[in-house]
Amino acid sequence: MTQTLAVIIALQWIGLIGLGLVVLGLARQIGVLHNRLGPAGALMLSKGVKVGEPSPKFRLQSIEGGDVVLGGSDASGQSTLVMFVAPDCPVCASLIPTIKSIAKAESGRTRVIFASDGDPEKHRRYRAEKDIEGMPYVLSGQLGMTYSIGKLPYAVLIDQDGIIASQGLVNTREHIESLFEAHRMKIATIQDYLALKNDGEDRRDNSVLQTY
Amino acid sequence: MITIEPSLAWGLRIAMVVLIGLALLHKLRAPLEFRSAMQAYLRNTVLDKESIVSFLSLTVITLELAITFLVAVAWWPLVGAVALATLFLIYGVAMAANLLRGNALLDCGCSWGADRQPATWHRVWGNAGLSALSLLLAVPVVERPANNIDLFVAGAFAGFVIILYAISNQLMANSGRLEQKL
Structure with missing residues (x-):
């Protein structure tokens, strides 16, 4: 037993x-x-400032010493792409050549600003190593907290009037381009686009059901 | 007086030693990654200084090593149980404090058994649960001769607790992705 x-x-x-x-x-x-x-476009995770809201104004010191103003309307009529990166983020490193190429392509229409936080010396080395010394690079924990940056690399596109045009987690060139596309289409994110598309399909399905 | 079955007590002790031991091993194998996680926790606080981050990283590793030893040898069950419960509580409070001050942590440093995941309130409650479970290690064991079935049940129970922890960890990582709505 x-x-x-x-x-x-x-x-x-x-x-x-x-x-x-x-x-x-x-x-x-x-x-x-x-x-x-995962989505084909940039994925918006931010719980901070929302698309369509005015971007908070920051006067930050660039890593090379000059002042960088973020937010508010831009006198030169340019949009601003804020790229949140970190030296210990491998995806950020692989995306830097793409960001440089986009900055060149959008030159005159969009200025690119790199943002991060932590040890300035580490960032100076990173900046030199990645050859992005021509672009402003700011260190501000407050900036990251304002936009509730939870994952990197994260990009925020601010239009010439200082309004958040689009933002999201960007892992590829397509993701960054989707931010510009979202701005052009006046749609905040790929998620909103898919939601609108699904709503459209639901309405179509309902109309089909009603026909019978 | 409350007592606990020896097989359950041993199983729980083995499971806790394995869980905390593996977490410690992960920290020792990737010290830079652990240091980055620690720095993220302390971001924009008065403790966000290179020397303090290094000191605290080393302190946490030393504490985990000491607590793993204490729980494993069970010389002072009450001390080991309370120390382990306090450690889980400290981790939970650190996560909660960062969530409350809006410091979104990229990696909670608690991704054993799943992918890297951000700190969430689920994780805070999970830590509270682990802390409560750790206190069971202080409950006196029923005194009776152990047999082979006890040994088998202790091993199986430990394995089951470890698998349950890995499942809950994976589900929490999935839940973060579900909240992204895509």
Whole structure:
């Protein structure tokens, strides 16, 4: 009797652990699927300043010494792309050549400003290493907290009137370009675009149902 | 007086030693990553200085090492349990303080068993739960001779707790992605 009970207990534990491993496997697969089904455009995560709101005004000191004004209307009529990066962010490093190329392509229409926080010396080295010394680079924890930057690289596009035009997590050239595209289409993010598209499809589906 | 079955007490002790030991091992294998996580926690506070971040990183590693040893040897069950519960509480309070002051942490430094994930209120409650569970290690064990079934159940229970922790960690990482609405 005791032996039978021991076997039953052992089998139940083995079953329970097996079930636990299966659930763990499923949860991991869901995580991987989420990564693979990520959006094609920049993903807006910010809980701070929203698209369409005026950008808070900051007067920051650039890493090379001069003043950089962020926010408010731009006298030269240019938009501002604020790129939040960090030296220990590998995706940021891989995106720098793209940012340089976009800055060149948008020259005269958009100024690019790099933003981060932490040890200035570390950032000076990073700036020299990545050859972005021609572009303003500011260090401000307050700036990051204002925009609630939770993941990097994160970009914020401020239009010439100082209004947040678009923003989001940018991992590729397509993501950065989607910010400009979102601004042109007057849609805040790719999520809003998809929501509008889905709403349109829902309405179409409903109208089909009503026809019958 | 409240007592606990020996197999459950041993299982819980093994599970806690494995969990805290693996977290410690992760810190020792990636000290720079851990230091960055620590710096992120202290960002824009009076403690955000290179020397303080280095000191605190080293202190946390030393504390974890000492607590893992204390819990593993079970020489002073009450001291080990309270120290472990306090450690989990400190981590939870640190996350909560950063969430309240709007410092969005890129990596909570607690991603064992899942991907890197930001600090969230789910994680804060998870730490409170772990802290409460740690206090069970201080409960006296029923005194009776142990048999093979006890040993088997202790091992299986420990494995089950570790798997449950890994599942909940993965689900919390997934939940962050679900909140992104895509």
